[in-house]
Amino acid sequence: MSIVEHRVLGDHRGQLIAIEAVRDIPFEIKRIFYIYGAQPNTPRGQHAHHKTRQYLIAVSGSCHVTLDDGENKATYILNQPNLGLMQEAMIWGTMHDFSHDCVLLVLASEHYDEADYIRDYDQYVKVVGA
Numbered sequence: 810m811s812i813v814e815h816r817v818l819g820d821h822r823g824q825l826i827a828i829e830a831v832r833d834i835p836f837e838i839k840r841i842f843y844i845y846g847a848q849p850n851t852p853r854g855q856h857a858h859h860k861t862r863q864y865l866i867a868v869s870g871s872c873h874v875t876l877d878d879g880e881n882k883a884t885y886i887l888n889q890p891n892l893g894l895m896q897e898a899m900i901w902g903t904m905h906d907f908s909h910d911c912v913l914l915v916l917a918s919e920h921y922d923e924a925d926y927i928r929d930y931d932q933y934v935k936v937v938g939a
């Protein structure tokens with residue numbers, strides 16, 4: 810998983826970024842949600858999904874995203890609206906260090922289903938067999 814840089818279609822009127830399901834991200838989008846008003850010192854996420862794949866974009870401001878496969882962790886910085894980060898299913902994700910103006914847009918492959926969540930890290934590590 811790594812940061813993807815999307816093409817910015819800009820002209821004198823401003824900037825535009827287009828992201829197409831399947832073409833620019835590897836799934837059909839069934840849901841979007843966005844997080845704003847998050848606090849710099851209050852992490853969010855801290856869960857994995859059995860099935861849901863997510864694509865994260867800080868359309869305003871910045872935040873850090875730490876992805877963890879149970880063995881290795883990597884932290885990515887989303888600080889431009891043309892940067893995207895794929896969080897695959899069964900990857901533990903934490904969003905943190907939000908700027909006050911951060912709007913974090915998440916494109917998701919599945920409808921919301923609480924049963925798809927693994928919210929306990931010890932259980933996650935057992936499930937991935939790490």
Ligand code: TYD
Pocket residue numbers: 840842844853854855921
């Ligand atoms: P939560 O999973 O705690 O957010 P985060 O991943 O940022 O820490 O979700 C907060 C609340 O919103 C929780 O009650 C579940 C609900 N929710 C939905 O109803 N639909 C959704 O698509 C999402 C992501 C959350």
